[in-house]
Amino acid sequence: MNMRAIVTVKIATALIFVVIMLSAAITFFGGYRAARWDEQPAWAHDLGGAVTTKIIDFDGDKQNELFVQNANSLQVFDASGKERFTRSYNDPMATTMGNVGGSGEKIVAWSPAGVELLDGAGKTLWAAQPPAGTPSRAAVVRFGGGAQIILGNTAGKLMALDADGKERWHAQVGSGDYIRALDEALIGGQRYVVAANHNGMLALFDENGQQRWSYNYGGALRRMRAFDLNGDGVSEIVAGGDSGQFVMLSAAEGNELWSKSLGQAVTEARDINVDGDPKAREVVVGGKDGGVWAFRADGTELWSHSVGEKVADITGVDVDDDGAEEAIVGDDNGGLVLFEGQSGARHSLRDVAGSVASMDAGRLSDSDQLVVADGSKVQVLGLSKENAPLWYSPLLAGGLLSLVIAVAAWFIASIPPKPTLRVAAEDQSVESLQSQRVMLHESMADVERLRKEGEMPEQAYLLRLKELRGELATTEVALQKAGAPVRVETFRCPSCGGALPLGTDRCDYCGQVVIA
Amino acid sequence: MPTFDPVYLSINNRPRAVLATMDELRARYDQQKQATRKRRWLPAVMLLAGFPFCMLDVLLGYDGSLFIIVGIGCVLAAIAVAWAIRRRRIKNDLSPDYDTARAIINTLRDDLDPKRNFFGHLDLTGAEQPSKLFREGSNALGLAVAWYRDEWLNLKTKLYDGNMLRLSAVGRVKVRKGYYKRSRVSGKNKWKQPKYKQLQELKVRLSVNPNMYDIKADPGRYVGQRVGQYTITMLDLRGGIVQLQATTSSSQVVSDDILGVLHLIYTSMLQRKVTV
Helix, strand or coil: CCHHHHHHHHHHHHHHHHHHHHHHHHHHHCCCCCEEEEEEEEEEEECCCCCEEEEECCCCCCCCEEEEECCCEEEEECCCCCEEEEEECCCCCEEEEECCCCCCCEEEEEECCEEEEECCCCCEEEEECCCCCCEEEEEEEEECCEEEEEEEECCCEEEEECCCCCEEEEEECCCCCCEEEEEEEEECCEEEEEEEECCCEEEEECCCCCEEEEEECCCCEEEEEEECCCCCCECEEEEEECCCEEEEEECCCCCEEEEEECCCCEEEEEEECCCCCCCCCEEEEEECCCEEEEECCCCCEEEEEECCCCEEEEEEECCCCCCCCEEEEEECCCCEEEECCCCCCEEECCCCCCCCCEEEEECCCCCCEEEEECCCEEEEEEEEEEECCCCCCHHHHHHHHHHHHHHHHHHHHCCCCCCCCEEEEECCCHHHHHHHHHHHHHHHHHHHHHHHCCCCCHHHHHHHHHHHHHHHHHHHHHHHHCCCCCCCCEEECCCCCCEEECCCCECCCCCCECCC | CCCCECCEEEEEECHHHHHHHHHHHHHHHHHHHHHHHHHCCHHHHHHHHHHHHHHHHHHHCCCCCHHHHHHHHHHHHHHHHHHHHHHHCCCCCECHHHHHHHHHHHHHHHHECCCCCEEEEEECCCCCCHHHEEEEEECCCCCEEEEEEEEEEEEEEEECCCCEEEEEEEEEEEEECCEEEECCCCCCEEEECCEEEEEEEEEEEEECCCCCEEECCCHHHHCCCEECCEEEEEEECHHHEEEEEEEECCCCCCHHHHHHHHHHHHHHHEEECCCC
16 A cells, blocks of 8 residues: 555544444434424415515404405415405505404504404404594504504504594604604503604603603614513613614603614514523514624514525424514515524524415414415415424434545545656666766766757757756765765756765855855 | 656666566556546545535435535535545656567577676657756747757667667757737737757777777768668777767667667678688
8 A cells, every 4th residue: 555545544444433423422412403394385365565564463352363454455364275355445554453442352443434343253343534634654553541543644643543433532653754663562550552654753652642752763763563572561662774783672651772784774673482491582683785684672683694685584383382483584585584582593494485474473373374465466375483303413324424534535545556657767876877977977078068069949958958067976875875986977956956976165056155 | 749648767777677677667657547537537536425415415404414515525525536536636647668678688598698688778758858958059030949959768788698778869859939929910919839840870899809800890871870760870890899880860760679789780781600
């Protein structure tokens, strides 16, 4: 076995050792378990331009229904995908759902024609024509004195209606830009409404329309939501916009708890219990360039990832029943990505045909389901997680990889070395070496003659002479080793190493002054 | 100009030892060629073996991608094996001059003084080297031209009959270097390949043992005579030494041509003395 083969075998052995140790460590100590996240289509309906989807139980029968709204209509489907009813309106329209009147979830539909309250079967409970302006956003807030419907228009005005559709109060947010978000906020068990306009002005109102505080985000606002993340009875209000600044405010005073610059416009924020702690929830934020972050209520980042395009919507559901919800992110390119709750590990789900417009997740039927609305249809996907069998382990992969390394190493090591350029058929006896010395002198004389006859230029002469003198020096050394009396005729230039005849005081090859 | 694998053989040994070394080298070349030829399919197989592993992971759909790692390992191993084979592969054959030199040594092996060696070298490393350059200039078109003198075979030995033989085969190569020329029609720059012109020269110097031979020939009779591919251009018989020079425009000489010249010297120019 030659040196190269030995080195190859040594490297291969070291590689195999590293691979086996690494795969064993991952298998036995790394808690590794591969899994497959599946989504099976349950049903789908063609519905263009859906902007809101919500899995909700309207009639209190513990069986959820699906609410879908697009620009000028709303529809409700039962769990099997059967359409319960459709109502059409003039656009623009805004809808919201809530327990108005105390007998289950109702639908509030606000269009230029007025406000309608519908039950889950599509029956109109009442209709009103309040002077609320052009619809922008609507919300149902369960104040202490009863539920109110809050309408926010395109001029930044708020109007509150009571459960019978009677006007309660008016308010103004900012200086006239359209209402971008409305949400219910909690302070010490009392409910309030927080409103934000597109200009970035936020304000909190009580059930009489009294403003408690206001906050200026300082730029165009895209999302504002209120969650009680740490379960202390006081909501945290999160806001993000084009500046890329993501802020969290306390609902009590409107003071900033923390803020982070995410480097891209904030397009979505949802509360999801990603760490599995039932006492607190976390907020998952999506950005315009596909960034996704999970933060605790105190601003600690749990994980961050990215998806292919602008984050269009985020929803959470505990698919694997480990107590932590998985965050599902839909992007503008139709990509659906699931981030495992605790680890944030990324798993791509199937893409939908167009840009994701709205998503919701929950138990529409028996299993966890995801509702996705894209530009042309609404589809329901069943979600499940399947753990890989035991044989699908890093140890098996490490074994196979080691086998591949061993095969490659064996083939490389067994290739014979390439024959060398210089081969010697030389007898190392004194007699032979002396004859060779004579021969080299003859060759040098030949070279000298050729130079004198003009057959060899100076440079070629020096190169050839250097070769021959080198060989002569080697022969002289061999002669000395063989114990033959030899008069050394050459020495090596200390600068370039070329062999020179004794008595030379300047190197022929490098020009260095040499004193032998 | 055909390219051959370079080899330099330094000769200072008995003919049989030299022949054994040459045969061993030839065998190593053959063995190397066979070894790389036998293994050349392996990188492709390893590369192809990687795909089923990757496909298996795609089909199973688990997030571990373990078999994809094995597949990548196969691809990397295939690259390593292909690189090793490429590095150790012998691209070209040995020059035919190698066989020519072997045939000369083999033919002369029994004519040597039993206690004497062959000295010299067989240099098949190619002519275009700075140490072999003997002239540079330009031709009538102003293009760079270089002349090389490549003494590819040099042998010296004392023969059984006491004569000292010095044999030297030299290739003289004229190279018009490659250059870019602009086309008159399309205006594009086109690469013009280098042009080679080759001449083979044979120099024989035989110091005749005066106890054994008389030199009988008339030099004028032999100059211009063709021996195989060679034409004798110079013959000097003065001072008991036969000095002969022959040339051929053929780029390749065979052993018979060189041995033919030696045969001519022995049969036509020397006369064995009658011993009483």
